[in-house]
Amino acid sequence: MPDYTHVIDGLRGRRIVLGVSGGIAAYKSAELTRALGHMGVDVHVVLTEAGARFVTPLTFQALSGNRAWSGFLDEKMEDGMPHIRLGRGMDAILVAPASADFIARLAAGLASDLLSTLCLARDCPLFVAPAMNRQMWENPATQRNVATLQSDGVTILGPAVGEQACGETGPGRMLEPEVLCEELNAFFTPKLLAGRKVVLTAGPTFEAVDPVRGITNASSGKMGYALAAACARAGSEVVLVSGPVALPVPVGVRRIEVTSALQMRDGVFAAVMGVDVFIAVAAVADYRPAEPAVHKIKKSGAAIHLELVPNPDILAEVAALPEAPFCVGFAAESRDLDTFAEEKRRAKRLPMLVGNLIGDGLGGDENTVVIYDEEGRHPLPRAPKTFIARQIVERIARLLPTK
Numbered sequence: 113m114p115d116y117t118h119v120i121d122g123l124r125g126r127r128i129v130l131g132v133s134g135g136i137a138a139y140k141s142a143e144l145t146r147a148l149g150h151m152g153v154d155v156h157v158v159l160t161e162a163g164a165r166f167v168t169p170l171t172f173q174a175l176s177g178n179r180a181w182s183g184f185l186d187e188k189m190e191d192g193m194p195h196i197r198l199g200r201g202m203d204a205i206l207v208a209p210a211s212a213d214f215i216a217r218l219a220a221g222l223a224s225d226l227l228s229t230l231c232l233a234r235d236c237p238l239f240v241a242p243a244m245n246r247q248m249w250e251n252p253a254t255q256r257n258v259a260t261l262q263s264d265g266v267t268i269l270g271p272a273v274g275e276q277a278c279g280e281t282g283p284g285r286m287l288e289p290e291v292l293c294e295e296l297n298a299f300f301t302p303k304l305l306a307g308r309k310v311v312l313t314a315g316p317t318f319e320a321v322d323p324v325r326g327i328t329n330a331s332s333g334k335m336g337y338a339l340a341a342a343c344a345r346a347g348s349e350v351v352l353v354s355g356p357v358a359l360p361v362p363v364g365v366r367r368i369e370v371t372s373a374l375q376m377r378d379g380v381f382a383a384v385m386g387v388d389v390f391i392a393v394a395a396v397a398d399y400r401p402a403e404p405a406v407h408k409i410k411k412s413g414a415a416i417h418l419e420l421v422p423n424p425d426i427l428a429e430v431a432a433l434p435e436a437p438f439c440v441g442f443a444a445e446s447r448d449l450d451t452f453a454e455e456k457r458r459a460k461r462l463p464m465l466v467g468n469l470i471g472d473g474l475g476g477d478e479n480t481v482v483i484y485d486e487e488g489r490h491p492l493p494r495a496p497k498t499f500i501a502r503q504i505v506e507r508i509a510r511l512l513p514t515k
């Protein structure tokens with residue numbers, strides 16, 4: 113089971129109807145049900161007759177802990193009005209997978225089964241995640257129907273491009289459960305940074321010693337990526353200048369991939385002019401080899417002396433710009449966090465800095481941080497980096513000068 117904890121914050125306590133229409137991707141809806149449940153969402157599954165042929169209502173019932181409905185007149189129905197009652201008090205309806213046939217029915221406003229009736233009688237936002245063969249998706253009839261739904265205010269999520277169950281390749285794959293959760297989460301997250309532009313750095317840098325070796329550190333990029341995702345969810349335009357890490361690009365984020373500190377500086381200066389916020393999460397190497405060897409250094413019995421020269425301080429340079437953005441620094445220390453973190457904040461003239469001890473923050477999924485700003489120190493309890501990121505965004509939004 114993938115880890116979905118990073119998409120938890122806007123979804124906890126929500127009530128969502130998950131509609132499942134007929135398609136092989138219905139098996140992914142079982143995982144989606146479970147993932148939403150893990151995030152504290154109260155999931156109510158409604159299947160079309162075709163959907164129930166792919167995965168039984170019993171499966172969804174077991175995974176959601178709620179009765180799963182199917183067809184039109186479910187014999188277990190108590191008050192005879194599930195098409196109205198089920199939709200009331202819901203925060204959203206998500207149809208995943210949505211087949212070409214179901215999309216056509218939605219676009220025509222048909223009420224031919226419980227799910228389509230529920231969608232027609234809804235008083236909450238409707239999300240549709242198409243899943244079908246690529247030619248069915250590209251067919252003008254489907255495209256017309258999708259355009260109709262969009263103009264009716266329905267949000268279309270996906271489809272993804274890739275290998276299909278039929279063996280063909282192209283657009284039409286249902287988005288992965290994790291991405292669907294993230295999309296819903298973004299919808300429900302308050303837009304604290306709407307209209308703002310944010311640039312971040314994340315991960316380590318790698319300073320070449322020779323063509324195969326280099327100086328780097330253990331930063332995983334998790335803190336920076338969580339923060340980039342939280343900024344995007346909060347409504348800002350986000351550019352993430354990232355050192356070498358093994359993490360996917362967060363939804364709504366543009367990534368510039370770099371290796372060395374000098375490349376990171378170029379990436380930042382290509383993106384930072386005119387932005388509102390710059391957040392330096394990267395663990396940038398302070399020094400680089402003065403002259404990396406052109407060829408692989410051969411082993412010998414003799415000692416090797418490596419001459420290191422200082423790298424530019426990217427954060428200090430951005431903070432010193434005449435029209436500098438709101439700059440947030442990070443500091444990873446092995447001791448005396450308060451003293452060293454405040455020293456760094458003042459030396460670089462930053463309105464805000466996030467301090468963490470190396471043992472707490474480097475590499476893992478959780479962190480314990482203290483935020484330092486002009487109002488003092490604000491310790492946050494240990495939590496997943498995604499939660500910490502959300503709280504940092506809230507603090508930035510509070511301190512950011514109004515436009």
Ligand code: PMT
Pocket residue numbers: 313315330331332333334335336373392393394395396397398423424425426427428440441442443444445456468470473474475476
């Ligand atoms: O990536 P993870 O595994 O999730 O770990 C997260 C983290 C521990 C790397 C992160 O939370 C963190 O603390 N990042 C800052 C690391 C650090 O110690 O930075 P520093 O003290 O060397 O630099 C202070 C600040 O200046 C940082 O914002 C840094 O990005 C920036 N800096 C430093 C040197 C340099 N040449 N250019 C910079 O921009």
